[in-house]
Amino acid sequence: MARIKYFQALQNAIQSEMERDENVVLFGEDVGESGGIFSQTRGLYKQFGSCRVRDTPIAENGFVSAAVGAAMTGLRPIVEVGFEDFLTACMDPLVNQAAKLRFMLGGQVTVPMVVYTFGGGGLNAGPQHSQSFVSWFSQVPGLKVVLPATPADVFSMTKAAVRDDNPVIVLLSKKLIGSSGEVDTDKNNFDIDLESAYVTDHGDDVTLVAFGAMVTAAIEARSKLAEIGCNAEVVNGCCANPYDIATIKTSVKKTGRLAVVHEAHLPCGPGAEIIASLVEEDTSIFKLPPIRITPPFAPSPFAPNLEREYLPSGESIFRSVSSMLNRHS
Amino acid sequence: MARIKYFQALQNAIQSEMERDENVVLFGEDVGESGGIFSQTRGLYKQFGSCRVRDTPIAENGFVSAAVGAAMTGLRPIVEVGFEDFLTACMDPLVNQAAKLRFMLGGQVTVPMVVYTFGGGGLNAGPQHSQSFVSWFSQVPGLKVVLPATPADVFSMTKAAVRDDNPVIVLLSKKLIGSSGEVDTDKNNFDIDLESAYVTDHGDDVTLVAFGAMVTAAIEARSKLAEIGCNAEVVNGCCANPYDIATIKTSVKKTGRLAVVHEAHLPCGPGAEIIASLVEEDTSIFKLPPIRITPPFAPSPFAPNLEREYLPSGESIFRSVSSMLNRHS
Amino acid sequence: MCPDIDDNSILAKKLYHNMLLIRGFETAAAKQYRDGNMPGFIHLSLGQEACAVGACLALKKEDYITSTHRGHGHCLAKGADPKLMMAELFGKSDGYCKGRGGSMHIADPSVGVLGANGIVGQSLPLAVGAALTAQVKGNSSVALAFFGEGASGAGVVHEAMNMAALWSLPVVFFCEANRYAELSPYETHCPIDKISQRAASYGFPGVTVNGEDVIEVYRETEKAVVRARNGKGPTLVEAKTMRWGGHYEGDPQKYKSAAELENPQSFDPVAFFEKNYSADYGISASDIRKTYARTEKIIKDAVIFAEKSSLSPSKNIFNDVYAP
Amino acid sequence: MCPDIDDNSILAKKLYHNMLLIRGFETAAAKQYRDGNMPGFIHLSLGQEACAVGACLALKKEDYITSTHRGHGHCLAKGADPKLMMAELFGKSDGYCKGRGGSMHIADPSVGVLGANGIVGQSLPLAVGAALTAQVKGNSSVALAFFGEGASGAGVVHEAMNMAALWSLPVVFFCEANRYAELSPYETHCPIDKISQRAASYGFPGVTVNGEDVIEVYRETEKAVVRARNGKGPTLVEAKTMRWGGHYEGDPQKYKSAAELENPQSFDPVAFFEKNYSADYGISASDIRKTYARTEKIIKDAVIFAEKSSLSPSKNIFNDVYAP
Numbered sequence A, B: 001m002a003r004i005k006y007f008q009a010l011q012n013a014i015q016s017e018m019e020r021d022e023n024v025v026l027f028g029e030d031v032g033e034s035g036g037i038f039s040q041t042r043g044l045y046k047q048f049g050s051c052r053v054r055d056t057p058i059a060e061n062g063f064v065s066a067a068v069g070a071a072m073t074g075l076r077p078i079v080e081v082g083f084e085d086f087l088t089a090c091m092d093p094l095v096n097q098a099a100k101l102r103f104m105l106g107g108q109v110t111v112p113m114v115v116y117t118f119g120g121g122g123l124n125a126g127p128q129h130s131q132s133f134v135s136w137f138s139q140v141p142g143l144k145v146v147l148p149a150t151p152a153d154v155f156s157m158t159k160a161a162v163r164d165d166n167p168v169i170v171l172l173s174k175k176l177i178g179s180s181g182e183v184d185t186d187k188n189n190f191d192i193d194l195e196s197a198y199v200t201d202h203g204d205d206v207t208l209v210a211f212g213a214m215v216t217a218a219i220e221a222r223s224k225l226a227e228i229g230c231n232a233e234v235v236n237g238c239c240a241n242p243y244d245i246a247t248i249k250t251s252v253k254k255t256g257r258l259a260v261v262h263e264a265h266l267p268c269g270p271g272a273e274i275i276a277s278l279v280e281e282d283t284s285i286f287k288l289p290p291i292r293i294t295p296p297f298a299p300s301p302f303a304p305n306l307e308r309e310y311l312p313s314g315e316s317i318f319r320s321v322s323s324m325l326n327r328h329s
Numbered sequence C, D: 001m002c003p004d005i006d007d008n009s010i011l012a013k014k015l016y017h018n019m020l021l022i023r024g025f026e027t028a029a030a031k032q033y034r035d036g037n038m039p040g041f042i043h044l045s046l047g048q049e050a051c052a053v054g055a056c057l058a059l060k061k062e063d064y065i066t067s068t069h070r071g072h073g074h075c076l077a078k079g080a081d082p083k084l085m086m087a088e089l090f091g092k093s094d095g096y097c098k099g100r101g102g103s104m105h106i107a108d109p110s111v112g113v114l115g116a117n118g119i120v121g122q123s124l125p126l127a128v129g130a131a132l133t134a135q136v137k138g139n140s141s142v143a144l145a146f147f148g149e150g151a152s153g154a155g156v157v158h159e160a161m162n163m164a165a166l167w168s169l170p171v172v173f174f175c176e177a178n179r180y181a182e183l184s185p186y187e188t189h190c191p192i193d194k195i196s197q198r199a200a201s202y203g204f205p206g207v208t209v210n211g212e213d214v215i216e217v218y219r220e221t222e223k224a225v226v227r228a229r230n231g232k233g234p235t236l237v238e239a240k241t242m243r244w245g246g247h248y249e250g251d252p253q254k255y256k257s258a259a260e261l262e263n264p265q266s267f268d269p270v271a272f273f274e275k276n277y278s279a280d281y282g283i284s285a286s287d288i289r290k291t292y293a294r295t296e297k298i299i300k301d302a303v304i305f306a307e308k309s310s311l312s313p314s315k316n317i318f319n320d321v322y323a324p
């Protein structure tokens, strides 16, 4: 076990997978000699050389599609798209190529590739550098999508993603880049699958399902709720294609109350999917109306005071959940 | 009133808006002299000339972004992206530019533009030419999204979209291109707003909310359901940003039963949003668990027998709804 | 390295044979389509046979191609099985894609066909990726991407060429400038006469060839392939060719002039070969007849195979969405 | 049409003044950023002043520019108000974007600034759209798009240039090749020495200028603007320039050599002007001192204005998401 940072967990995971399998290559903007704009690829160029670690030109469509072509022919590319906002530039290779090729070509190929990116708000990066597009990818059969919330998540999910024979999108959180946590970096048997949510903190009164950076916020809210005698269970949603409804259902069956927290917008977001999936199976699962806690339906504003209000936080989750409980007690 | 086809309604709407306002221009691949691959722009080049009606090169990113630049400076561009599947190529101008510019520039600009496209299945066009990305755009503040289900819808929604001062995406259905309907093409006061669903057929037993081509299928299912004594209410969802939850709620309050039908995939689709929105307000609104009727979570297959099974149809909606009713009676 | 074409009549015969194979396949497909046996859309390459054949015979089996919506010829020329192709066009279970892909998605990785593709422009970066694999693995494979002059306006084409140049990848970009993109002519898409001039933007060679002349296509592509195989990086080869028919089968082609519609066969790579090369390569009238017969038989068998193949069962729809 | 520069000392003085204004603005912004008064990221254009100024003074007020993440200089040169810009960088309610956009989204349509933009490459098609408006409306406006050599690898740049050529639009593509894109050098992005060569791919003129020399930048851009205004279509102007600092303020610049880090000011358009042109244009040492003082005062006022401006109220977050 070691205490490392979120971005180091990424670097460690890539490094150990590249050591393990020489077909793993890494490319993206500034991932090479410079070591990445957040130092997330530091040392990899030196260790693995210019053939396996490459700086690309600014051509997300082209280099993600090249990753698909490489994956079809025997490499296992890891590709960085620096900001999640720039996935808008490579939707075609992700959705029309990577996700579909295996099915569309009758099973003749596999497309083992990983695209990781830093998304969400918290750094006052403004409307074009703070977005969360997670639910777009929930809509796409053939893709897997994960959202690591801790350095340990980053490490294990990235490694599992590299080993997966499908295209996997790893949606990292910009806000968490410098956060620390315990990671067992020596561990090498990746029995975790990419499709499991997990409970971070147990409780009986209300279930908080959160994704990515919102997990930390939910855990903060849990502490505050404890002060008013509410014992919340926090579920780290982890994956958004597929959603681990089973784990969430187990919790909601117990608590009867649900708040889903995410940085993606409300309409057709992860919260909608989770609530609909639960009620479809059992209309009486909710003792109280479930709630979704998300940014307001506006682009992400730049100014710190505005962004602070905009993003769900421990405080705002606490407020929303306690008013949900009060309204109905 | 005239009986015209779906694609003609589009042509008529564009034509009359171009006659009304000389700032309206049209561009896209093959919309010019050739009149469009579905004849959807026939005659416009001749009537309005090569300055206002232009064939673009194959450059969806570039020409949609050019539409944004034109809209910011005083034109009202209508842009065709032939197949909805190719919107993957212009997500950046739609999401990072058109949708955000007004907000992001502090209200200094408006971006009045329309992007229309033909989506969904039914023509055995295969996995890269049959998709429905509607819920991606439900996630994007600043956009409006409509899905015309009839020639009358096409006519009024397109005209209203052109007059709207926001970027509007009109998701047309490939399958309906040749379908006919009554349209009041002389009507010119477009009091309709772009945010209203409407009931096509009244009923008390179950609410079928459908979008685009699925409205026809739902109406078919309604006839079959009538044969087994079930009186279904069909709601044409019409818009997917925003969703008209009020109209849907009125119906579900009455029937207590809901099936949502769409061509978009299930996870985080319109059905999820509608169900979550309703249950959030009132956990007892559903007498029976609501259902979502969508294609299976796989890419759209080419072969007719496969695509027939894949897409929701009058028959499959009937089966799903009747088994929903049976399971619980 | 491929043998020199000048005194290689075996190769010349193969070029000719393959052109006839494509001619036969496309003609049969057109008929089957008109007869209602083929669903969806098909895009034929009649008139462009010399491009597919000249380019692909400059490649080895271990080399890759990526193709477009107009890909039948490319796939056949690279060695795909006409039976499995035809079955796919019919939407049958024995088709290359089990009926899931159709005409625009024919692929056979076992002979280096990484797939036709319905998204204009994507053939280039996909080939760049395959070339990257070859470079990283240090084997001598080359990737060749087919694309049209319409595709040349797509941004991803520029991105792919730029990346290939920067990384000196073993890739050949092969543009079939067939006068139209969908319903609009070359001039709608390209502000310059020769797309091959764009190679200068990336510092690699570009050449324009006569797409009616399969020997010329072969010779220039072969140079590009050798260059790529020797680690010298990409080349852009542009072939001026002609799409005999419409964009898709059934296209009324109202956008074409009467002259164009009347006699598309004025541009005919098969006839061109017969006229200009058959004597040189010692191909007799009887050889020609035999080649016609042989390719006709192959295509006939392919149609029979496709007809007999069963429909894909819809219960398998979840197969291959995800790899296990 | 813009006046000839050779005997126009008023214009020369304005060029000089505006360079100093940018120099002052960026220097103040850097300080405010380091002092923690500016949130988010800022990308400075110190060293590149001659590009923004030379290009924008070749334009009229009715002309448009589109800019990039490194846009302060462009906006100032085109006439945006330093006060409202600085307030935006502070995230205040009086900023151009009411604090919603920040450094990467400064815009002032009233003087033709259609906005800085955080998406690399999009400045070009947005300018193409503005040029389209001018062409359709038949007025004489021209649009100029700034972009970097890094952006030149983006597909949309190719799409925009191709479209502008095909439609003969009144647009100027202005590339600031400042040696780096983020953390990687020119060679990572461009396989050729001069980006201006790419104009040949579209059949319009391309020229490379010395980005240290504001007069040369002005003169060549002016030719391009006149060409565009006369309906002759686009031009690509590339200025070889230099980014003094890091990609963003605070960038540790580990990727630069010691030599580069030591003396970025070896490339200095302001000093270049003073040395080579001040005498020609009759600009005395006292004029120079006065210009420094005047621009310093403007910037100081801008900072005070920004400091005094209030925060944007978050209750207004739904304003301007949709037009009424």
Ligand SMILES: Cc1ncc(C[n+]2csc(CCOP(=O)(O)OP(=O)(O)O)c2C)c(N)n1
Pocket: B029, B058, B060, B082, B086, B089, C068, C069, C070, C118, C119, C120, C121, C147, C148, C149, C150, C151, C152, C178, C180, C181, C182, C243, C247
């Ligand atoms: C990204 C994208 N945009 C548009 C289309 C629609 N489309 C299919 S083929 C075609 C024309 C292609 O022209 P060209 O590249 O010259 O190939 P050709 O059909 O002549 O072989 C177009 C526009 C598409 N398939 N993909």
Ligand SMILES: Cc1ncc(C[n+]2csc(CCOP(=O)(O)OP(=O)(O)O)c2C)c(N)n1
Pocket: A029, A058, A060, A082, A086, A089, D068, D069, D070, D118, D119, D120, D147, D148, D149, D150, D151, D152, D178, D180, D181, D182, D243, D247
């Ligand atoms: C589509 C997209 N990809 C990546 C980025 C991240 N990014 C911001 S600036 C930059 C480098 C741009 O280099 P250049 O065009 O040379 O401009 P400069 O910073 O040198 O002014 C990159 C990669 C982005 N903003 N947009």
Ligand SMILES: [Mg+2]
Pocket: C148, C149, C150, C176, C177, C178, C179, C180, C181, C182
């Ligand atoms: Mg063509």
Ligand SMILES: [Mg+2]
Pocket: D148, D149, D150, D176, D177, D178, D179, D180, D181, D182
């Ligand atoms: Mg640069």
